[in-house]
Amino acid sequence: MYTHEDLSALQARSLKLQSWIRQQTFSPEMEKTLRRFSSWEVAELIFNVNQSTFRGRLAADPSLPMGEVEPDGRQRWFSLEEINELRRRIKVNRKSLMPPRPAGKRAIRAAVANFKGGAGKSTVALHFAHAAALDGYRVLVVDFDPQATLSHSMGLNDVTEDFTVWGIMARDLIRETNRMNSVASGAESGTTLPHRQLPASITDLGLGDLRIGDFIKSTSWPTIDAIPSCANAAFVEFASAQYRHMNPEWSFFAAVSRYLDQIPDDAYDLILFDCPPAIGYQSMNAVFAADMLYIPSGPGYWEYDSTTSFIGQLAEALEDLAQGFDETLPMGKVTLPKVFYDIRFLLTRFEPGNELHQAMFEAFRKVFGDRVTEHPIEMTRAVEQSGRFLSSVYEMDYRDMTRETWRRARGTFDNAYLEFRATMIGAWEQMEADT
Numbered sequence: 001m002y003t004h005e006d007l008s009a010l011q012a013r014s015l016k017l018q019s020w021i022r023q024q025t026f027s028p029e030m031e032k033t034l035r036r037f038s039s040w041e042v043a044e045l046i047f048n049v050n051q052s053t054f055r056g057r058l059a060a061d062p063s064l065p066m067g068e069v070e071p072d073g074r075q076r077w078f079s080l081e082e083i084n085e086l087r088r089r090i091k092v093n094r095k096s097l098m099p100p101r102p103a104g105k106r107a108i109r110a111a112v113a114n115f116k117g118g119a120g121k122s123t124v125a126l127h128f129a130h131a132a133a134l135d136g137y138r139v140l141v142v143d144f145d146p147q148a149t150l151s152h153s154m155g156l157n158d159v160t161e162d163f164t165v166w167g168i169m170a171r172d173l174i175r176e177t178n179r180m181n182s183v184a185s186g187a188e189s190g191t192t193l194p195h196r197q198l199p200a201s202i203t204d205l206g207l208g209d210l211r212i213g214d215f216i217k218s219t220s221w222p223t224i225d226a227i228p229s230c231a232n233a234a235f236v237e238f239a240s241a242q243y244r245h246m247n248p249e250w251s252f253f254a255a256v257s258r259y260l261d262q263i264p265d266d267a268y269d270l271i272l273f274d275c276p277p278a279i280g281y282q283s284m285n286a287v288f289a290a291d292m293l294y295i296p297s298g299p300g301y302w303e304y305d306s307t308t309s310f311i312g313q314l315a316e317a318l319e320d321l322a323q324g325f326d327e328t329l330p331m332g333k334v335t336l337p338k339v340f341y342d343i344r345f346l347l348t349r350f351e352p353g354n355e356l357h358q359a360m361f362e363a364f365r366k367v368f369g370d371r372v373t374e375h376p377i378e379m380t381r382a383v384e385q386s387g388r389f390l391s392s393v394y395e396m397d398y399r400d401m402t403r404e405t406w407r408r409a410r411g412t413f414d415n416a417y418l419e420f421r422a423t424m425i426g427a428w429e430q431m432e433a434d435t
Contacts, residue, residue: 002340004322007315014308014367017261018064032155032220035069035397036077043411045135046083049092049175059186064089068185075194081222082395087136099136099269099421101277104423106265106333107140109157110424111290113275116306120296120348120377124416125274130394133223137269140216140225142256144286145276146234151226153390154219159230161338163215165282166236167207168227172241172255174198174208180249196247210417212262225268240281251325252281257289257334270424279313287314288321289334291427294420299350299357301330304364307345341427346416347376366390375415383409 036044043054056066058076065082069075078086086098092104112125121144129139143150144165151159161167177196216225240252260271273286297307322337329336345368351357365370377383381401383393393413398406 002343003337003414004315004318005386006313006343007318010184010368010371011308011312011315013131014304014311017363017367026260030264034080034220034222035395036079037083039067039076039078039400042078042083044087045414046369047087047092048219049089049098053092056402057092059209061089068212084136084223097136099423101137101269102426104265104430105330105428105431107268107271108292108424108428108431109271109273109290109422110261110292110294111273111275112294113273113310114286114297114307115162115277115279115283116297116303119277119298119303119306119429121145121269122147122153122274123383124296124346124348125150125376126153127392127394127413128417129224129270129272130221130392130418131413132270132272132421133221133416134394135421137168137223138267139224140227140263140271141222141224142271142273143229144282144288145274146229146236148231148233148278149390151228151230153392154221154226154228154282155222156217156219156226157219159228160344161230161235162205162207162210163217163227164229164233164236165227165285166233166239166261167210168215169236169240169252169255169281169285170202170243171207171210172258173247173252174203175252176250176258178208178249178254179330185254197417198208198246202246215259236282242374251329253284253288253321253325254329255271255330256285258330258332260289278324279310279317282323284317287318288338291341291425291431292347293340295344296346296348296377299347299354299360301360304360335430341430342423343371344419345372346374347372349379350376351379371415373419375419377416378408378412380409381405383407383412 011208039054040051041049043049047054058066065078067076067078067082070077090097109127112121112128114121125141129141132139139161140152141150148159180196206330209227215227217228219226244250244252273290275283275286295307295310296303297303318338325336345364347357347361350361361372361376361406393406396406396409
């Protein structure tokens with residue numbers, strides 16, 4: 001497990017290598033729908049079984065979902081709902097196709113964060129969410145970034161700021177202030193402590209009365225929900241500063257964590273955060289609520305330099321919170337000092353044949369060791385197209401390009417996701433059942 005002290009140590013090690021690295025490297029449609037998946041994809045890429053085995057299971061049990069057959073009869077195509085039904089009912093070598101999920105534990109929370117723009121945070125979050133859904137997990141994505149790239153990629157465009165992270169934080173301010181006032185009124189000493197007053201411009205918005213589910217939107221993926229963002233949510237940084245002035249005792253950084261605590265533990269398996277390219281009120285909420293920290297970075301020196309600064313500033317911010325709020329933070333499923341079950345660094349836009357990229361990969365590994373993922377996200381034509389069209393590689397139909405091009409792009413995310421899943425399961429194993 002890791003705290004701000006570990007982040008500081010990581011930064012210190014990274015700073016020692018910076019001078020050396022400088023010397024070496026300085027030179028449509030409004031509604032989105034989910035496509036069907038071919039029997040070849042379902043068998044070999046989703047269930048990891050032989051196609052003949054899969055066809056045999058379908059032939060042996062006519063009650064199983066059979067998908068839709070192409071006019072030429074050569075290929076069946078299945079919806080994700082049908083895939084999940086098959087997953088629940090089929091066993092191969094007496095083994096279930098359901099993904100590992102420890103009983104009695106809440107959803108794991110993972111933040112994809114770095115304050116360098118263009119590091120690939122939204123791309124990584126989108127592909128991990130889709131890969132996890134194809135793996136059989138139920139996913140909630142939380143878009144903390146006012147650029148709303150993840151929200152738009154999920155097909156959520158018509159979003160008002162009341163139902164973003166800003167609304168969650170404003171709701172929490174109202175509820176926490178009411179709780180503090182209630183405690184003050186019932187002080188054991190018998191004296192009435194001063195009440196904290198919020199202006200009508202906040203209390204009259206009705207945000208304090210919103211239910212948990214009011215912030216959660218369905219997506220085109222049946223097992224992925226989202227708490228979206230929008231451009232108007234950009235003023236959350238300014239608004240939050242005002243809110244802290246209204247109630248200095250408000251533990252602003254725990255607002256989203258307290259909200260997520262109210263979601264039933266078995267509602268989702270994975271809660272994934274896409275963070276803004278800055279350390280501010282929103283990103284601190286994401287980091288505080290997260291069990292795992294995934295830090296993507298491009299393969300250049302400037303990205304490395306920015307990542308080093310990011311973990312240093314994050315360490316300082318978490319240390320300040322631990323010292324300033326430890327006595328007053330309402331106990332929940334996350335406490336201070338902040339602890340991560342794991343921290344990983346993931347290189348993005350990586351070109352295996354690029355000597356500079358290879359050198360930076362080795363530099364990352366030299367500094368951060370096994371916290372650097374083994375499989376970086378490679379830059380391929382299909383990956384580039386996925387970003388341009390706000391779709392993941394998993395959503396792209398392999399018939400729209402050569403199968404080899406598509407397989408290479410999918411393979412890079414498959415490998416990165418399998419490492420992510422192993423980290424996620426390791427974090428679950430460390431998590432107490434009652435957290």
